[in-house]
Amino acid sequence: MRMNGRYLAAAALTCALTATLFAVASAADNYPDHPVTIVVPFPPGASNDLLARFEADVLSRALHGTFVVENKPGAGGEIGISYAARADADGYTLLHAPSIITLLPFVKKEVSYNLQKDFAPVTLMGFTEFCLVVSPSLPVNSVADLIALAKAQPNALTYASVGNGSPHQIFAEQFKLATGTSIRHIPYKGSIQGLTDVASGNVSMEFVDVTPALPLIQSGKVKLLAVLSKTRDPDMPDIPALAEAVPGYEAQSWQGFFAHSGTPKDIVNRLNAALVAELKTPETAKRFKDLGIIAKWNTPEEFSAFITDQSAKWGKVIHDAGIPME
Numbered sequence: 085m086r087m088n089g090r091y092l093a094a095a096a097l098t099c100a101l102t103a104t105l106f107a108v109a110s111a112a113d114n115y116p117d118h119p120v121t122i123v124v125p126f127p128p129g130a131s132n133d134l135l136a137r138f139e140a141d142v143l144s145r146a147l148h149g150t151f152v153v154e155n156k157p158g159a160g161g162e163i164g165i166s167y168a169a170r171a172d173a174d175g176y177t178l179l180h181a182p183s184i185i186t187l188l189p190f191v192k193k194e195v196s197y198n199l200q201k202d203f204a205p206v207t208l209m210g211f212t213e214f215c216l217v218v219s220p221s222l223p224v225n226s227v228a229d230l231i232a233l234a235k236a237q238p239n240a241l242t243y244a245s246v247g248n249g250s251p252h253q254i255f256a257e258q259f260k261l262a263t264g265t266s267i268r269h270i271p272y273k274g275s276i277q278g279l280t281d282v283a284s285g286n287v288s289m290e291f292v293d294v295t296p297a298l299p300l301i302q303s304g305k306v307k308l309l310a311v312l313s314k315t316r317d318p319d320m321p322d323i324p325a326l327a328e329a330v331p332g333y334e335a336q337s338w339q340g341f342f343a344h345s346g347t348p349k350d351i352v353n354r355l356n357a358a359l360v361a362e363l364k365t366p367e368t369a370k371r372f373k374d375l376g377i378i379a380k381w382n383t384p385e386e387f388s389a390f391i392t393d394q395s396a397k398w399g400k401v402i403h404d405a406g407i408p409m410e
Contacts, residue, residue: 112350115175116149122178125164127157131295131375135209135339136180138371139359146358151178160249162188162195169197173346178355179203182212183251183338186395190402191249193409199395203342205387206355209363210377212337213294214255214312216326217301221285227310227329230289234265241288242268244278248410252278254398255291255312255335257405262330282306293337295376312336319373338394339377340387352384 120143124136133155140151156164161184171177188195197203216227222241224230234241245252248271260267270287272278275296281287283305290297291312300306310326311317312335327333341359343352362368363381372379382390 112348112354115348115351115354116147116151118176119150119152120176120178121152121154122180123164123168124153124155124180125157125161125168126155126182128155131212131377132180132182132339134375135372135377138368139180139209139341142362143355143358146361147354160184160188160192160247162192162197166196168342168344169202171344173344175343175347175351175355177344178206179342180209181340181342183340183394185340185342186391187249187251187254187398187402189395190399191407191409199391202345204345204347204352205384205391206341206343206352207359207363207384208380208382208387208390209339209341209359210372210379211313212339213317213376213378214251214291214335214337215294215297215301215323216259216289216291216309216312217279217282217297217306218289218309219282219285219287220304220307222288222307224309225307227324227326230309231263231265231329234263234267238266239268241265242270244270244272244275244282244287244290244292246275246278247271247273249402249407251335251337252291253407254401254405256289257407258335258401259291259326259330259333261401261404262333279306291335293376298376338380340391356384 122136122140124133126132136153140153143151156167165179165181165185168177168179185199218224218230224233243256245256253269275292278287278290279292279297279300282290283300297306301308308323310324311320312326314325314327314334316323316325343355360381363379369379
């Protein structure tokens with residue numbers, strides 16, 4: 085009995101699909117069978133790098149393989165993110181990135197990656213705590229005082245940030261939009277330089293991550309008015325959340341873990357399971373807290389939805405505030 089061309093083609097296609105599925109399943113079952121690179125788009129030593137090395141250690145132990153960190157800094161994180169975006173979708177090049185990954189497309193005229201098309205979210209890793217600090221010379225003791233002063237003296241107050249399009253600037257602009265105030269932006273190359281000028285009174289305030297500000301807060305060189313999380317920090321119960329004075333305000337930077345889009349789902353799930361199991365431990369929660377990070381986790385699907393929400397939220401703030409593209 086002779087089979088016609090249509091049946092032969094169908095049979096060949098079925099065989100090809102079966103072989104492909106078998107190869108994918110085999111790759112996932114044997115993963116990892118050679119070293120895996122975790123790309124960090126910033127220099128060694130910062131919290132991004134420390135969390136990536138934590139991830140490498142966790143995954144090496146949980147998946148019985150070799151996971152190594154590779155720092156690829158530059159262009160505000162774009163160089164490392166783009167490098168990971170061009171990698172093969174096999175789970176052997178992963179990415180640890182902070183929330184700047186969602187902001188760059190809104191503050192740069194061109195970026196060489198597409199967050200939705202190039203990456204498969206694995207899990208959220210945590211939130212970086214931010215706060216609002218002001219100069220001791222500023223005659224305010226609360227967020228309400230600050231708003232009243234800013235409204236009474238439009239453009240007289242200033243805020244420091246680590247540069248155009250940074251979370252520090254965007255969080256300040258969100259505050260301005262929510263309160264109807266006019267406060268001038270003074271960009272710096274780093275948060276420490278800005279904090280130094282806040283302490284000296286050269287700049288009025290800074291929206292900054294808690295960790296670098298803590299020594300100056302504890303020594304009384306800057307005044308802590310509020311944390312930017314939705315609710316008060318249990319470790320600082322006397323410090324109000326900014327939302328208590330500005331309803332609905334919430335601003336936190338976050339850190340996340342990504343694979344390349346097209347990475348076998350089984351591999352993404354195994355990465356997620358290993359990291360989430362460790363994130364749930366009290367030891368990890370304390371370790372992260374010491375870095376100024378609140379450990380958080382979710383499923384790949386939840387992380388994907390979170391990213392979509394964050395992109396929409398901060399994209400609107402950037403547009404409404406008129407932050408220029410570079």
